[in-house]
Each structure stands twice: as C-alpha cells, then as structure tokens.
Amino acid sequence: MSHIDRTEFETWSRRLQSDFAADLERLDGTAGFRRDRWERGGGGGGDTWVLSGDGPIEKAAVNWSAVWGEVPGGLAEGRAAAGSTFYASGTSIIVHPRNPHAPTFHANLRYFETDVGPAWFGGGADLTPWYLYEDDARHFHGVLRGACERHPVADHRAWKQACDDYFRLHHREEGRGVGGLFFDHLDERLGEVWAFVQELGGLLSEAYLPILRRRIGTTVTPDQELWHLRRRGRYAEFNLVWDRGTRFGLQTGGRTESILASLPPRVRWDYGVEPAPRSPEAALVEVLRRPRDWT
Amino acid sequence: MSHIDRTEFETWSRRLQSDFAADLERLDGTAGFRRDRWERGGGGGGDTWVLSGDGPIEKAAVNWSAVWGEVPGGLAEGRAAAGSTFYASGTSIIVHPRNPHAPTFHANLRYFETDVGPAWFGGGADLTPWYLYEDDARHFHGVLRGACERHPVADHRAWKQACDDYFRLHHREEGRGVGGLFFDHLDERLGEVWAFVQELGGLLSEAYLPILRRRIGTTVTPDQELWHLRRRGRYAEFNLVWDRGTRFGLQTGGRTESILASLPPRVRWDYGVEPAPRSPEAALVEVLRRPRDWT
Numbered sequence: 001m002s003h004i005d006r007t008e009f010e011t012w013s014r015r016l017q018s019d020f021a022a023d024l025e026r027l028d029g030t031a032g033f034r035r036d037r038w039e040r041g042g043g044g045g046g047d048t049w050v051l052s053g054d055g056p057i058e059k060a061a062v063n064w065s066a067v068w069g070e071v072p073g074g075l076a077e078g079r080a081a082a083g084s085t086f087y088a089s090g091t092s093i094i095v096h097p098r099n100p101h102a103p104t105f106h107a108n109l110r111y112f113e114t115d116v117g118p119a120w121f122g123g124g125a126d127l128t129p130w131y132l133y134e135d136d137a138r139h140f141h142g143v144l145r146g147a148c149e150r151h152p153v154a155d156h157r158a159w160k161q162a163c164d165d166y167f168r169l170h171h172r173e174e175g176r177g178v179g180g181l182f183f184d185h186l187d188e189r190l191g192e193v194w195a196f197v198q199e200l201g202g203l204l205s206e207a208y209l210p211i212l213r214r215r216i217g218t219t220v221t222p223d224q225e226l227w228h229l230r231r232r233g234r235y236a237e238f239n240l241v242w243d244r245g246t247r248f249g250l251q252t253g254g255r256t257e258s259i260l261a262s263l264p265p266r267v268r269w270d271y272g273v274e275p276a277p278r279s280p281e282a283a284l285v286e287v288l289r290r291p292r293d294w295t
Numbered sequence: 296m297s298h299i300d301r302t303e304f305e306t307w308s309r310r311l312q313s314d315f316a317a318d319l320e321r322l323d324g325t326a327g328f329r330r331d332r333w334e335r336g337g338g339g340g341g342d343t344w345v346l347s348g349d350g351p352i353e354k355a356a357v358n359w360s361a362v363w364g365e366v367p368g369g370l371a372e373g374r375a376a377a378g379s380t381f382y383a384s385g386t387s388i389i390v391h392p393r394n395p396h397a398p399t400f401h402a403n404l405r406y407f408e409t410d411v412g413p414a415w416f417g418g419g420a421d422l423t424p425w426y427l428y429e430d431d432a433r434h435f436h437g438v439l440r441g442a443c444e445r446h447p448v449a450d451h452r453a454w455k456q457a458c459d460d461y462f463r464l465h466h467r468e469e470g471r472g473v474g475g476l477f478f479d480h481l482d483e484r485l486g487e488v489w490a491f492v493q494e495l496g497g498l499l500s501e502a503y504l505p506i507l508r509r510r511i512g513t514t515v516t517p518d519q520e521l522w523h524l525r526r527r528g529r530y531a532e533f534n535l536v537w538d539r540g541t542r543f544g545l546q547t548g549g550r551t552e553s554i555l556a557s558l559p560p561r562v563r564w565d566y567g568v569e570p571a572p573r574s575p576e577a578a579l580v581e582v583l584r585r586p587r588d589w590t
Contacts, residue, residue, distance in 0.1 A: 036567065050566040061566070171545040171554075233558070240535035241545060250466040250536060259466075263528070263564035271345040271356070271556050272331065 001190045002118040006087065009111045009194075010066055013091045014047075016109070016201045017064040020093055021049055023205045024062070027212060030055030033062065038255055043069035048258040052265060056216035058098040061261035064091045071114070072252040087113040090123065093204065094262045095212070100228030102215035103129035103136060103177070104235065105208045106262070109201050120187035121197050125204060126163055127211075128177030130231050131224070132284045136211045137178045141294035143207040144181050147200045153192040159183045164291040169238050174288040176238045227281055230273055232264035239263060296485045297413040301382065304406045304489075305361055308386045309342075311404070311496045312359040315388055316344055318500045319357070322507060325350030328357065333550055338364035343553040347560060351511035353393040356556035359386045366409070367547040382408040385418065388499065389557045390507070395523030397510035398424035398431060398472070399530065400503045401557070404496050415482035416492050420499060421458055422506075423472030425526050426519070427579045429589075431506045432473045436589035438502040439476050442495045448487035454478045459586040464533050469583040471533045522576055524563035531558050
C-alpha cells in the first residue's frame, strides 16, 4: 500500500477536529470556537477554529486543512522535487490554558502525497508545563506509550527521543516542554501507520483533558502569573525561530493567521530572568534542560 | 584606507552607548540601566545595559560589544570565508515606551573586519509607531536625511528604500514601522563612511527623543493599550522570523539574553484582528503596507 484513501483521511481528521473542539468547549464552559473557512489560491483550503474567552482556556486553536497543488518554491518537507504536485491534509491542536499550573498542549496529525514516491504520515503530541507536576507528565506519556505498544509499527522510544530533539530551544539549551511523541516521513507499512494514527488521534482527549481538568482551579500567585507569561515567551521563541512547519508556512505564503494561531495570547519578555535556586521554577527548568523518561 | 583604527571605533561606540543611555535615564526619570558585562568564549565580549521600570520607558536596551575570533560555522554576514577570522564591534539601541502613542525606536552602528578583504560598516535607525503621527515620521526622517546630505558618501534614497525593504514582515505584507535608514557592507571610501557613521550616531538622540518627549504623556484608552500589545506581537514576529542579525546570533551561539533584549516586554497574540475601517489603527496599517517618502 503506497497511499491511503484521501476521502477517508479527510473524514477522519475533520471528525477529530470537531470532537476535540467539542470536548474543549464543554470543559471551558464559557466560550465557543470562532470558525473560519478559508480557501487556498493554489488549491484546497481549511477550517481554522479559535476559542478565546474569559474561561479556563485562554486561547485554543483546532485547525483542519487539506491543500494541494504545485510544490511551493523548492522542496516541501524535504520530500517533493520542485515543480511536482502535492497533497497535504491534517488536524492541528494547540491549547493555552489561563492557569499557569495547567500545561499547554499541542498535537498534529498529517497525511502527505506527492506525484513521486509513496505517501507518508507525520505528527505527534507534546506537553508544555509551566510548573512541573510529575503525575501529569507520567499520565500524558503513559497514554501515548500505550497507543504505541498496541501497534508494532510504532517506535515509542525513537519517537519520544525525536520529540525531545525537535522541540528544543537550542539558543536556550532547553526543551519547550516535557515532550511526547514526534514522527515524520512514515512511508512504510502505510496501512499499519494509518491505524496507529487513528488510535493516537482518538486518545488525545484522554491524554490531555484529565490534566487540564485537575489544574485549572489551582490558586495562582502574582509571581506564578509572571513566570507563566515569561515562559510563554519561550514558547513563542520556539515556534517563530525553530519550528519548521511555522517557518515553512510563513515563508511560502501559508495562511498567516492560521499558522500563528498557535502563539500564546499574552507573553512577556524580561531581561536576565533566572529562577531562584531550589524553587519550583528551577525544578521545571532542570527537567527542560535534561529530558526524562516518564514511563 | 581599507581599515579604520579599532580602538578609535571602540572608544566612540562606547561613548555612544553611555551618552544615549544617560539621555534615556534622564528622560525616564524613574529607573536606571542594569549593566551586565559579559565575555565571549571565542574572543571579546560586551556590555548589555537594560532599563525596565515603571516610568515612561517600559524597556530599553543599549548594548555594546566587540567580538573576534574564528568565523562561526560558514559565512558570517555573507562576507568572510569559513575558517577565517573576524572582528565585529558596535552599539545597538532599542527603546520600547509604555505609551502606545510613543513609537519604538531601534538603531545600530557596526564595524567589521576579516582577515580577507576590506573592512566595512553597517547599521541604520528606524521608527515603529503604533499610532501614526505624521509630524513624528517627518521629524525622524528629516534628521536622518540631514545627516546624509552633509556626507556625499551617503545615499539617502537608497538607504531609506533598503530600510523599508529590510524591516518587512513578508508574511503580513506590511513593514515593521515607518522606516528610516539601513545600510550594510559599506567598504568603499571607508574614512568618509566613518565620518558619516559618527555624525549619524551623534544625531540619534535628536532624531528620537523629541518624539518620545511629546508622546509619553498622551492619554491612553484600554482599546489603544490592546492595540499596542497586539502590534508589539508583530514586532516580535519580525525580530524572531526575519531579522538576520537576531537569527544569525541565536543560531551561532551568541549571547541569547543580549540578542533578545530587543523583544517588547509585554505582547499579545489574538486571532484574526482587523482594525475598523477608517480608524486610526487602519491608517497606521495602510502606511505600513505602502511605505511613504517622509521628507
């Protein structure tokens, strides 16, 4: 099998979008998603759904797209020759809770085809806490590992490592968060990978929402709030400086507002911030510097 | 003349740092600069001075450095072959006022040498308003143009255009601000360029501080404050996505805190923000999309 059925992928990835968005609206309880449909000049389009209100979820984006056409300017994702055609579809999710004790969550699941070579899947899920709750990291990684263990095609160890390597702020010598899974260019045993991708997508709510639910009511001090905004600056640094998808999208005429819907709503940059020794803030940074095995 | 005297440049650029910083402290009236001296492993170091307080200047960085050694990983600034040695020194300035009616200011003046070819100067100055006051743009550009007109080696028309071209958020199809001057790789008539650079440096306070003084007391509405934070998001996008100096510095092991001292202190990213038609906010965006001749 060198391709899967595009319609089948689109139906599934659209349902992932609507199911996850519904879960978030239920949990937030105060705001609904603004839903924007957009068309792409060169072919295809998408649905960008953004929630921002006064409830526990300060900002969330749950985006779906299916785009196709000529490969833009040179290599797309390093796989397609210039001038060839491509098809890419997927769902991406980002959740920025208001409470600094609740971690930010990101996931995306994508399917690609070109007119040369086999099709492939890419994606993953990762968690970015601002305060370290080891139970949260263990729960999150445990759910992802469980999905991997039920699918011989999945390589949990390699994809956990790839996640730590990819979501790295090299200029800070620290990771963006406590990791998760990251995989790309999976073009062998495509049917088995597709079965894994569906299971992973179906588990995203279970991986994240219990954590969100138990942290959104935590009491917050002004110092914790300040730390949250400053650490969100690091999140923005990663997305704008290092994230290949963001940079590729911005430089090849992707829909800017959909791409940058991933950025945190409120951010601070202050000079020379260092957490106090042996503080909870220092404990987080320690884990970001030296990723752990959480399962 | 293929080089100038390094000591002379360093003496001058250090004085520019201390003079401009003193002017800012006087104007702010509430806070002083935190002064950090740092050493670079491969050779040289710098003085990073950052002001952040509760006064009219929310954050300012006035940085000086002189670094030298092996050219890091490939081409430095596109001029030096890998493995050769370089020397680079300069002063850079960024001022983020608290009041949205007061524009952000940026300038830097740099001198480079390598062990092959002639030395060169680079730099410039540019203004980023959040609300358009045409008088401010005219004053700023007028001072810069005056400096150019007194030096036959300066090409005001080309450097104004280069500034508009360089400080462009291509993914937004708009400029960062209302421009100013931008020049680089000026390696001919080096003595004349050096005289121009000294005049320009000496005029930076005159170009910016009168504008700052007359805007910092303007009454601010909550909507103007919100606009300010959102537009500062665009400033951060430019610096992190497009600015060659920032990206080069972060990717080659420059001192992260000094490089990112340029980022605004408080920032917002909200989805799908559009200014109301015929509003002051829309008037600014119009000018950012289609740069004007202000002199």
